Amino acid sequence: MRLFSILTAILVAAGLYFLVLERDAVLDFAGATPGVIGAEADDQPGAPTGIAVVAMASKAQPIETAVVVRGQTEAARQVAVRAETTGKVVSDPLRKGAFVSEGDLLCSLDPGTRAVSLAEAKANLAQAEAAGPEAQARIAEAEARLVEAQINQNAASRLSEDGFASQTRVASSDSAVEAANAAIEAAKSGLESAAARVQSAQAAVAAAETELERSEITAPFGGLLESDTAEIGALLQAGGLCATVIQLDPVKLVGFVPEIGVDRVEVGAPAQARLASGQTATGRVTFLSRAADPQTRTFRTEIEVPNADLKIRDGQTVEIAIQAEGQQAHLLPQSALTLNDEGDLGVRVAEENDLAQFYEVSILRDSPQGVFVTGLPESARVIVLGQEYVSDGTPVVVTLQEAAQ
Known part of the structure; x- marks a missing residue:
C-alpha cells in the first residue's frame, strides 16, 4: 500500500509539471492552439485571443440629483414677551396652546397714577402752548414801539440840523430806538422760550402716554402661546415674563x-422633507450660510414650508432632500463595481480595441435597478462578468450581455 501511494504521488507531480511548466508542448501534442485563454480556438490564422468577459453597453442618461441633509424643524418666530414697566397683573391669564392674533391683549397691568401723570402733562402742554400767542403779541408791540422811536429819531435829527432841536432830544430819540430794539430781542427770546416749553411739554405727554400704553402687553404677532400668561395678582417688574409666543406657519x-x-445648493431651490413621524412636506430654500460651523465644517440652510394646519411642530427631526442640478450618469448593476490595486472604487471597461481599462467612478445614488455612477465616457462597454480576472491593457473577448440574454 505504501508503494502504491508513492507511485500515485509521482504520477500527480509529473502531470502537474507538464500542465504548468510544459503547457505549450502539451497543447501542441494535443493539437490545440496555445495562447487562447477562455475562448475557443480557431483554425484560421489571426483568431482573436484574450480572456472571455461579459459586458453591457451603457449610455449616460440625465438624472436629477439631490443633496440630502438631516436637521430639525424650527418655529419661524419665537419671542418671550416681557413687561417694560412695573405693575400688578389685573387681567385673567390665557392658557398655553391658545392661538392669539397680532395685537391681542396678553397681560394688563394696574395703571396706577399713570393716567394722572398723563393729564398733568397735557395741562402743562396747554399752558405752554398758550404762552406762544402772548409772546407773539409782545413782539408786535415792541416792533410798533421801534417804528415810533425811529420816526422820532428821524424828526429830531432833521430839526437838529436846522438848529430847532437840542442834542439832548436827539440823544433821547436814539436811546428810544435802542430800547425798542432790545424789547424786540427780548420778546423774540420769550417766544423761543415758549416754543421750548411747548416741546418739553409735548415730550412729557408722549412719555406719559407710552408709560400708560406699557401697562397693556399685547401679542407682537399671531401665533400660539407656548406658556400661560402671567397670573392675575402677580407683580411684574420691568423685564418680567408675561408669555411666550411662537409662530409655526410657515415653519x-x-x-x-x-x-x-454646498456648491450644489442654491437659494430658491425646491426641497422635500420627511419627518421622523413619516409626514412629508415641500418648500424652498430661503437661506444658505456663507460661513461654516467651526466645529462641524457644515453650512446652515433653511427651508420655508407652509404649515397652515400646524401639524409640524417645533424641534422635530427631519430629513431634507434639496433638489440640485441634474447630472449625466450610468445605471450599472452593483456587481459591476470593483477595486483597483490602489483601493479606488470603479469599473472595468472594454475599450474599442478590446483591451480592459479601469475607470474610477463616483456613486450618485442607488435604485432598485442598480447604482447611478459618474466618471465614465458617454458610451461604454462595462464589464459585468470577469472584471476581477483582467487588469489594464489585458486583451478581452467581449460578449455583450444583451446578446447573451
Missing part, C-alpha cells in the same frame, strides 16, 4: 450641508 426646516455639497 422652518433647518439642516447643515457638508462642504462637498
Whole structure:
C-alpha cells in the first residue's frame, strides 16, 4: 500500500509539471492552439485571443440629483414677551396652546397714577402752548414801539440840523430806538422760550402716554402661546415674563450641508422633507450660510414650508432632500463595481480595441435597478462578468450581455 501511494504521488507531480511548466508542448501534442485563454480556438490564422468577459453597453442618461441633509424643524418666530414697566397683573391669564392674533391683549397691568401723570402733562402742554400767542403779541408791540422811536429819531435829527432841536432830544430819540430794539430781542427770546416749553411739554405727554400704553402687553404677532400668561395678582417688574409666543406657519426646516455639497445648493431651490413621524412636506430654500460651523465644517440652510394646519411642530427631526442640478450618469448593476490595486472604487471597461481599462467612478445614488455612477465616457462597454480576472491593457473577448440574454 505504501508503494502504491508513492507511485500515485509521482504520477500527480509529473502531470502537474507538464500542465504548468510544459503547457505549450502539451497543447501542441494535443493539437490545440496555445495562447487562447477562455475562448475557443480557431483554425484560421489571426483568431482573436484574450480572456472571455461579459459586458453591457451603457449610455449616460440625465438624472436629477439631490443633496440630502438631516436637521430639525424650527418655529419661524419665537419671542418671550416681557413687561417694560412695573405693575400688578389685573387681567385673567390665557392658557398655553391658545392661538392669539397680532395685537391681542396678553397681560394688563394696574395703571396706577399713570393716567394722572398723563393729564398733568397735557395741562402743562396747554399752558405752554398758550404762552406762544402772548409772546407773539409782545413782539408786535415792541416792533410798533421801534417804528415810533425811529420816526422820532428821524424828526429830531432833521430839526437838529436846522438848529430847532437840542442834542439832548436827539440823544433821547436814539436811546428810544435802542430800547425798542432790545424789547424786540427780548420778546423774540420769550417766544423761543415758549416754543421750548411747548416741546418739553409735548415730550412729557408722549412719555406719559407710552408709560400708560406699557401697562397693556399685547401679542407682537399671531401665533400660539407656548406658556400661560402671567397670573392675575402677580407683580411684574420691568423685564418680567408675561408669555411666550411662537409662530409655526410657515415653519422652518433647518439642516447643515457638508462642504462637498454646498456648491450644489442654491437659494430658491425646491426641497422635500420627511419627518421622523413619516409626514412629508415641500418648500424652498430661503437661506444658505456663507460661513461654516467651526466645529462641524457644515453650512446652515433653511427651508420655508407652509404649515397652515400646524401639524409640524417645533424641534422635530427631519430629513431634507434639496433638489440640485441634474447630472449625466450610468445605471450599472452593483456587481459591476470593483477595486483597483490602489483601493479606488470603479469599473472595468472594454475599450474599442478590446483591451480592459479601469475607470474610477463616483456613486450618485442607488435604485432598485442598480447604482447611478459618474466618471465614465458617454458610451461604454462595462464589464459585468470577469472584471476581477483582467487588469489594464489585458486583451478581452467581449460578449455583450444583451446578446447573451
